[in-house]
Amino acid sequence: MQILSDLKPGDTLGRYEILMPVARGGMAAVWAARLVGSRGFQKIVAIKTMLPEIGNDPAFEAMFLDEARLASRIRHPHAVEIVELGDENGVLYIVMEWVDGDTISTLNKQVRSTGGVPLPILLRIASSICAGLHAAHELRDDEGKLVDLVHRDISPQNVMVSYDGIVKIVDFGVAKATGRLHETRVVGQLKGKIPYLSPEQLTSGKVDRRSDIFSLGVLLYTTLSGYHPFRGRSDAKTMENILRFAPVPLRELVPDVPFDLAVAIERALAKDPADRWNDCASFQRTLDQIAIAIGTPVTDGDVGRFVRETLGDIVAERRKKLATAIQLADSRMSARGEGRTASSIRGDRRKQAPAGNTPLPATFAGILPVSLEEPPPKSSSQSPPASLALPVASAPPALVTPAPRARRRWRRRISLALLLVLLLLTGAALAARAGILPVPGEVHDLLRDGRSLLRSARELLRGLLERLSALLAD
Numbered sequence: 001m002q003i004l005s006d007l008k009p010g011d012t013l014g015r016y017e018i019l020m021p022v023a024r025g026g027m028a029a030v031w032a033a034r035l036v037g038s039r040g041f042q043k044i045v046a047i048k049t050m051l052p053e054i055g056n057d058p059a060f061e062a063m064f065l066d067e068a069r070l071a072s073r074i075r076h077p078h079a080v081e082i083v084e085l086g087d088e089n090g091v092l093y094i095v096m097e098w099v100d101g102d103t104i105s106t107l108n109k110q111v112r113s114t115g116g117v118p119l120p121i122l123l124r125i126a127s128s129i130c131a132g133l134h135a136a137h138e139l140r141d142d143e144g145k146l147v148d149l150v151h152r153d154i155s156p157q158n159v160m161v162s163y164d165g166i167v168k169i170v171d172f173g174v175a176k177a178t179g180r181l182h183e184t185r186v187v188g189q190l191k192g193k194i195p196y197l198s199p200e201q202l203t204s205g206k207v208d209r210r211s212d213i214f215s216l217g218v219l220l221y222t223t224l225s226g227y228h229p230f231r232g233r234s235d236a237k238t239m240e241n242i243l244r245f246a247p248v249p250l251r252e253l254v255p256d257v258p259f260d261l262a263v264a265i266e267r268a269l270a271k272d273p274a275d276r277w278n279d280c281a282s283f284q285r286t287l288d289q290i291a292i293a294i295g296t297p298v299t300d301g302d303v304g305r306f307v308r309e310t311l312g313d314i315v316a317e318r319r320k321k322l323a324t325a326i327q328l329a330d331s332r333m334s335a336r337g338e339g340r341t342a343s344s345i346r347g348d349r350r351k352q353a354p355a356g357n358t359p360l361p362a363t364f365a366g367i368l369p370v371s372l373e374e375p376p377p378k379s380s381s382q383s384p385p386a387s388l389a390l391p392v393a394s395a396p397p398a399l400v401t402p403a404p405r406a407r408r409r410w411r412r413r414i415s416l417a418l419l420l421v422l423l424l425l426t427g428a429a430l431a432a433r434a435g436i437l438p439v440p441g442e443v444h445d446l447l448r449d450g451r452s453l454l455r456s457a458r459e460l461l462r463g464l465l466e467r468l469s470a471l472l473a474d
């Protein structure tokens with residue numbers, strides 16, 4: 001597999017233009033990118049590319065493909081949507097919906113100084129994670145059989161909350177469906193972040209959905225108390241704690257935590273999967289009941305407000321970076337003369353010929369690598385190379401809208417002709433008045449009054465001008 005080691009803003013992957021780097025993880029990099037369509041349309045997406053260092057490893061490549069194939073089949077508001085799996089000269093990339101938000105990890109760091117996440121907000125977030133995870137766990141194949149998908153890397157870095165308060169689980173990179181996809185076994189490599197691994201992940205490696213419930217328990221315990229239940233001075237000590245020791249009871253750390261909630265989270269943290277929640281749906285139900293008992297109803301909007309207020313400058317910074325990256329991309333596009341940018345089109349309502357660009361599919365079923373050898377869109381007369389972002393708009397054809405200079409010339413000619421007609425009419429009226437020009441009886445009455453004639457001529461002229469300008473506008 002080839003590697004695109006020097007990917008940078010302005011480069012294109014298939015139909016997408018890279019805007020800016022977002023994150024670099026263990027096996028992949030995440031970028032903000034955009035799909036550019038006609039009439040100033042653009043859609044921001046996130047693109048995940050495999051890191052050059054590991055791209056030559058067939059095991060990782062298979063893992064990367066597994067992520068795309070599995071995650072693309074999950075349809076849930078709390079699981080990030082996979083839009084497309086692309087292949088640029090052998091470089092695989094995953095296109096995802098863009099999450100305008102941040103991770104629970106960032107949120108946790110920030111709330112340390114602001115007194116933690118308020119309980120009702122935390123419960124809403126926890127309930128949403130359960131819902132998204134349950135949808136993943138319940139994924140079925142075409143025959144309706146469970147594929148036994150397990151995320152295997154539930155951690156604060158892999159759960160995002162949008163600034164509108166919507167939870168999105170990301171990174172199904174080590175997700176595995178029993179016996180169906182590539183075995184995620186890479187020598188010497190422990191998948192997932194150690195402090196969030198379940199006891200069975202550390203030992204037998206035989207996991208089911210209850211392993212994710214354990215990891216979610218760790219995430220919730222940490223977010224609620226500010227302390228990790230198992231973290232030791234070294235990875236080895238952390239692993240030992242996960243395998244052998246019960247965490248400090250939550251209510252000893254945070255006495256205000258409702259008893260039921262402490263019990264629910266501690267149940268998720270049981271060493272034996274049989275002692276945990278059976279599935280995320282029952283965990284979610286309990287969390288929702290606790291939320292009702294607390295009596296402070298919370299909406300996604302409240303979660304969003306809390307996230308924005310807590311992250312403050314981080315939100316502004318992230319959005320500013322993206323806005324700047326879009327502006328830069330717009331100016332690159334103008335410099336290449338690829339038509340109008342999203343910002344320049346505002347206020348311009350001229351009719352445009354359809355550009356024939358392919359719209360972004362809303363969903364993507366049965367994901368297949370997108371080959372760059374695909375034939376170009378039929379309706380486009382001059383198709384761009386597949387590796388370039390599509391132009392914003394093609395130049396309007398002359399038949400539809402004349403070029404401005406030709407239009408001005410025509411206007412001048414028509415005005416002159418009208419002036420000539422007016423002069424002729426006035427001349428005729430004057431000649432008729434003076435008795436030089438013989439006129440029929442009915443017209444004679446009209447022409448007798450020179451002022452009335454001029455008024456009529458003026459109205460005639462205005463009507464003509466209006467019709468002409470309507471014709472030109474079309």
Ligand SMILES: Nc1ncnc2c1ncn2[C@@H]1O[C@H](COP(=O)(O)OP(=O)(O)O)[C@@H](O)[C@H]1O
Pocket residue numbers: 022023024025026027028029030046048080096097098099100102103157158160170171172173
């Ligand atoms: N769809 C997305 N929209 C915006 N940011 C994202 C998206 N997916 C991931 N990220 C950001 O990139 C980081 C790494 O993504 P992830 O999929 O977890 O990759 P890795 O496999 O490297 O851990 C996330 O923690 C998050 O900050």
Ligand SMILES: [Mg+2]
Pocket residue numbers: 025157158171
């Ligand atoms: Mg990750």
